[in-house]
Amino acid sequence: MKGIVFVKFNEFVEELWGEEFWDTLLDEAQLSSEGIYTTVGTYDDEELFTLIGLVVEQKNISPKDAQFAFGKWVFKELLNAAPAGAHNFKDVFEFLHAVQDFIHVEVKKLNPDALLPEFEFLSETPNTLTFLYQSPRNLCYFCEGIVHGLAEHTGQTVEVSQTECQHQGDSRCVMEVVKV
Numbered sequence: 685m686k687g688i689v690f691v692k693f694n695e696f697v698e699e700l701w702g703e704e705f706w707d708t709l710l711d712e713a714q715l716s717s718e719g720i721y722t723t724v725g726t727y728d729d730e731e732l733f734t735l736i737g738l739v740v741e742q743k744n745i746s747p748k749d750a751q752f753a754f755g756k757w758v759f760k761e762l763l764n765a766a767p768a769g770a771h772n773f774k775d776v777f778e779f780l781h782a783v784q785d786f787i788h789v790e791v792k793k794l795n796p797d798a799l800l801p802e803f804e805f806l807s808e809t810p811n812t813l814t815f816l817y818q819s820p821r822n823l824c825y826f827c828e829g830i831v832h833g834l835a836e837h838t839g840q841t842v843e844v845s846q847t848e849c850q851h852q853g854d855s856r857c858v859m860e861v862v863k864v
């Protein structure tokens with residue numbers, strides 16, 4: 685996974701629980717990178733899962749809540765790093781289409797080693813959008829959080845749920861976003 689995700693996870697943890705807690709995580713995690721991340725680097729996905737796992741253990745929260753909170757927090761940071769043009773999308777549904785058709789495509793062009801999810805849009809009405817979240821990294825709860833961060837950015841209120849989820853034994857993850 686790209687370094688920006690690790691650098692932002694570091695900032696997220698320090699903002700919530702302080703620098704000392706981050707250092708404790710690194711001591712416990714024994715990572716091959718030693719936790720020295722740069723935005724331009726690329727690191728083993730497992731390092732992120734190890735760090736999230738330790739937060740879950742030490743702060744007694746669920747993996748779902750940890751991924752969701754990080755996703756919600758990180759959206760504004762992704763937007764800062766987004767290709768020019770990403771700021772033009774003012775509606776959550778429009779933005780989600782743009783992530784699949786344009787934003788992640790540009791991210792991949794600039795960073796060929798980026799590993800991005802694929803969204804397949806299944807249905808859309810003025811208030812409800814459903815799409816398939818496809819990624820071998822299975823970060824659907826992180827994705828739910830990012831959609832909430834996105835709605836904060838557009839000034840809309842949404843409910844995000846999964847009508848099917850691989851973590852619940854289903855064969856795929858179907859995200860449902862409802863404008864309320």
Ligand code: HEM
Nearest residue numbers: 685686762763765766783798799800801819821823827830
């Ligand atoms: C603001 C514009 C956005 C930018 C610049 C952006 C960029 C990125 C980058 C750089 C990564 C890391 C890739 C890697 O580690 O190799 C990533 C991952 C990801 N992005 Fe985006 N993204 C944006 C918006 C979104 C939105 C709105 C969603 C939610 C629907 C989303 C969902 C995800 C997910 C779930 C991942 C984790 C990787 C995975 O699931 O396989 N992104 N994105």
